[in-house]
Amino acid sequence: MGLTERTNRNVDLTYWEGEIPVNYVYTYGLGLEAFFRALKEQGKFLASRCEDCGVTYLPARVFCERCLGKLETTFAVPGTGKVYAYTVVHRNVDESPKEEPVVLALVDMDGTDCRFVHYLTGVEPGEVKVGMAVKPVLKAKKDRKGGIEDIVGFAPA
Amino acid sequence: MELERFELGATHYKESDLKEGKLLSLPWTPNLKYAWDNGVAIGRYLAELKEGRIIARKCNKCRRIMLPPRMFCEMCWRPTDEWVYVKDTGRVNTYSVCYVNWDASRIKKGEKPHLPAVIEIDGASPGMGILHLLGEVEPEDIKIGMWVRAVWKKPEEREGAITDILYFKPVRR
Amino acid sequence: MAYQRVAIVGAGITKFVRRAQETGKELAFQAAKMALDSCGLTMKDIECVSLGTAPDAFDGVHMKGEYLADGSGGWRKPYMRHFVGGGTGVFAPIHGWFHVASGMFDTCLVVCSEKMSSCHPHPQGAFKTIFDHTTEQPLNPTLIWIFALEMNRYMQTYGITKEEIALVSVKNKKNAMDHPSAQLPMEITVEDVLNSEVLAWPVNRLDISPASDGAAAIVLASEHVAKRITDKPVWIDGVGWNLDTAYWATRDLAYPRYVEKAARMAYEMAGIKEPQKEIEIAEPYDPFDYKELHHMEGLLLADRGKAVEMLLDGKTQRDGDRPMCPSGGALGVGNPIAATGLMKVIEIFLQLRGEAGKRQVPGNPRCGLAQAWGDLMQVGTVVVLRR
Numbered sequence: 256m257g258l259t260e261r262t263n264r265n266v267d268l269t270y271w272e273g274e275i276p277v278n279y280v281y282t283y284g285l286g287l288e289a290f291f292r293a294l295k296e297q298g299k300f301l302a303s304r305c306e307d308c309g310v311t312y313l314p315a316r317v318f319c320e321r322c323l324g325k326l327e328t329t330f331a332v333p334g335t336g337k338v339y340a341y342t343v344v345h346r347n348v349d350e351s352p353k354e355e356p357v358v359l360a361l362v363d364m365d366g367t368d369c370r371f372v373h374y375l376t377g378v379e380p381g382e383v384k385v386g387m388a389v390k391p392v393l394k395a396k397k398d399r400k401g402g403i404e405d406i407v408g409f410a411p412a
Numbered sequence: 413m414e415l416e417r418f419e420l421g422a423t424h425y426k427e428s429d430l431k432e433g434k435l436l437s438l439p440w441t442p443n444l445k446y447a448w449d450n451g452v453a454i455g456r457y458l459a460e461l462k463e464g465r466i467i468a469r470k471c472n473k474c475r476r477i478m479l480p481p482r483m484f485c486e487m488c489w490r491p492t493d494e495w496v497y498v499k500d501t502g503r504v505n506t507y508s509v510c511y512v513n514w515d516a517s518r519i520k521k522g523e524k525p526h527l528p529a530v531i532e533i534d535g536a537s538p539g540m541g542i543l544h545l546l547g548e549v550e551p552e553d554i555k556i557g558m559w560v561r562a563v564w565k566k567p568e569e570r571e572g573a574i575t576d577i578l579y580f581k582p583v584r585r
Numbered sequence: 586m587a588y589q590r591v592a593i594v595g596a597g598i599t600k601f602v603r604r605a606q607e608t609g610k611e612l613a614f615q616a617a618k619m620a621l622d623s624c625g626l627t628m629k630d631i632e633c634v635s636l637g638t639a640p641d642a643f644d645g646v647h648m649k650g651e652y653l654a655d656g657s658g659g660w661r662k663p664y665m666r667h668f669v670g671g672g673t674g675v676f677a678p679i680h681g682w683f684h685v686a687s688g689m690f691d692t693c694l695v696v697c698s699e700k701m702s703s704c705h706p707h708p709q710g711a712f713k714t715i716f717d718h719t720t721e722q723p724l725n726p727t728l729i730w731i732f733a734l735e736m737n738r739y740m741q742t743y744g745i746t747k748e749e750i751a752l753v754s755v756k757n758k759k760n761a762m763d764h765p766s767a768q769l770p771m772e773i774t775v776e777d778v779l780n781s782e783v784l785a786w787p788v789n790r791l792d793i794s795p796a797s798d799g800a801a802a803i804v805l806a807s808e809h810v811a812k813r814i815t816d817k818p819v820w821i822d823g824v825g826w827n828l829d830t831a832y833w834a835t836r837d838l839a840y841p842r843y844v845e846k847a848a849r850m851a852y853e854m855a856g857i858k859e860p861q862k863e864i865e866i867a868e869p870y871d872p873f874d875y876k877e878l879h880h881m882e883g884l885l886l887a888d889r890g891k892a893v894e895m896l897l898d899g900k901t902q903r904d905g906d907r908p909m910c911p912s913g914g915a916l917g918v919g920n921p922i923a924a925t926g927l928m929k930v931i932e933i934f935l936q937l938r939g940e941a942g943k944r945q946v947p948g949n950p951r952c953g954l955a956q957a958w959g960d961l962m963q964v965g966t967v968v969v970l971r972r
Contacts, residue, residue: 268450269458271447271448271458271718273445275442277442277710279440280703280705281608283435284608286608288436291436318618322627322629323621323658413595413940414940414941414942415765416765418623420619420765421599421611421612422602422798422799423605442645448718450719478832480832505738506734506735507737508734509786510784511783514727528730530738542834543716543720556741574720574721574724
């Protein structure tokens, strides 16, 4: 068969199945280690600020992405914010329908120049408004493991 | 700017630091499964292996008979021209005696080492080696240049795969 | 060909470690920041960024180039990732050279970062899928197979022994004792190498470089800008790269022809007629000990099958006539894939400036070379540097 010939018989086409059989363990790195430890142990949201660029990062980082300056101090911000954008999700990752739709939002975090992507909780999809004030809902301290799931979601403030 | 004058980055940790919770970490097992289309050349190659034959492709410009077969010649950069059956015998171009599995784990005690080899198949152009395994031979008896023959799975067990050849074993010439 | 002359004016590197707590982007930041500090520049002075990093499957981060952008100084800059497997660490500076040589930019930050420790059960597992999925993977290959097969063919073709090759490992791991980034510096003997665990004969454990995390970075500048930054610029006078067929089993495994072609490209650009005389110091890529010899031959720094004689004569020692891998190489400093190649470029940069500290070779070399190698044993990447 020449390069430009075509076959319309699918049964002639064979395939080989395989996989990439690896798994991963990610460390959080210097920045996120500090952030998630504070969230887990004190329920605090740690930010860092680059004075040269006038940018406040949340979660805290160890460098400023604009000037590559080193950021050496962290401070707590309230963890509250305002809905910047949202979407109502009806399907799971595998495309199966969700029992109840969930609201995923970008939240402008107060006192910072960053947004969180997370779920909204305690609010009906039809009631969500862009600009709505929200506050974080954390898991009970004993259930917090040090990860993004320690935040259940953001609820209307 | 001697490096010694700088405070160098990277903080080493031990694997046990994660288990002991000294450092936060997150595991992830991706589900990366694929079905790769065989395409024309490899599709035919596998179909012929199922029949107990090895097939190559010839380029009429450079006159190379190529294994594994391909629909284009990467040297002449033109379509190849003919299917050519080659033998299931050949010579060992190089080999290894391997005690490690694909994931860097070690083979079990008493288990025989893997014997990967590059085998130049008779009837293909010189240097046209394929990766395969050696068998029915002790590691210390393997020699570069040794003649070998394919040991096939039983016809009813073949599935159209490179593993339809179990391994290559030494033959006298 | 008309292009701007390009100099390396600054360099940065992290320690190379088996497991780093830092994320890949934090490692990139540490190296990039040091490179800027080393020449007194800030990101305001940097016009574009060239990033090198090896397969996404190591870090387990899909689209790793985009992920690493912020730590590499890529924020709102012309930013591009370059990738040829293990050859990446010399490929990224070659692309940085393009950016500046073309006249499009006057400065470029080149960053290479790698975090292999995320990959389990072992980073080697990520290599399984570089083999052909239909005709090779079903045989359960490990990465070491292709090295073992190539090493065996190389030994057989030229009558070289494992004892001789082990001397490369002994030399490089010892050289690494003086490198502050080194992961595996050690004083060992040939017997130690031969008695270490056999992984895939003829490859023993001490014939191999380790899996590593780490990052490296350099700052490039055009001629008129470089002279305002430093009075010790090191010029990139030649670049070359070349790829061989992906059907690796059909290649001449005893001689890396593609490395020769890459070297000839770089030599022609640099006006080098007799590399054995003119290249005074080199960092050939040494993920396995035999590869240093194999690459010296491909780079035309030794005649075919004769690199081992230079080794046995002591010529490739740091105080020898033709020092090879004075840094300690991948075998001694470590092998965070892309960062390794750039570490080698940095070593030649420091050696030509006379700033290699305890590693400094005698004789005030004026011209050196760094090389990396990779993909499916098929790419050679070369830069020729002069002061």
